[in-house]
Amino acid sequence: MQGAGSLRMRYHIDTIPVWDALKHGAGCPLCALRRKTERRLVERALGASVMSPDSRIKVNRTGFCRTHQQMLYNAPGGNRLGHALMMLSHLQETRSRLPRLLDTGAPGGKLAGLFRKGKDASGGPRSPADSAGCVLCEELDEQSRRHAASFLHLWKTDAAFQAAYQQSVGVCLPDAQALLLLAPDFLSAREQAGFRGLLESQLAAALQALESDLSRFTQKSDYRNTELPWGDAKDALERTVNHLRGWCLGKEPLKDER
Ligand SMILES: [Zn+2]
Ligand SMILES: [Zn+2]
Known part of the structure; x- marks a missing residue:
């Protein structure tokens, strides 16, 4: 564990968005914040970033993954010209590096993921297109790390945050895993044990409730169960x-928050 001041600077701690996500979000606050950040990054990529030399250099070299190409393409009030201009210079840079790219596998210089040993963070093998790197994924990962760090900082220093979090549905499984990996930077061994215990009991309760709701959801597809009340099973x-x-599914979290 390091001094609070140096950690604040190293992680660019910003507690307000985390507090807001906890107050307003219905599900995992870190997911809600990640999605809100992702929407904002896509908006920015099609807006000011199109003309910013720094981001153009990154985009020219790395490009965007398939998911983010789709988000750029389908962005509300879309900017096809901006998207096309970015792709034009990315295409030109890709052409100039073609022989090297064939040898190294991907614009990011990594070997094509499908044939690379090991798996990605989500546990599945990456496809070659996913391993090509993405400026939006990189920025989103960086911001997510900052959100997780800010969460742990709040957990350690703000009793009101602890109390509010304990009343909430809690974080999702991947974010719980990520928080526990980062926890040694922020919490003492005793605090880590308490935090882990809380995450586990919260997740256990959430998964049990989900199991019962999802089971009800499947029962409702049987015509003999039309009289059975939906309860909380619809979503x-x-x-x-x-x-x-x-x-990744359903209503956009924090959609109306800015
Ligand atoms: Zn989450
Ligand atoms: Zn991406």
């Missing part, structure tokens, strides 16, 4: 996926 599939894998 059980989305909530189960989001809690096990991180938010």
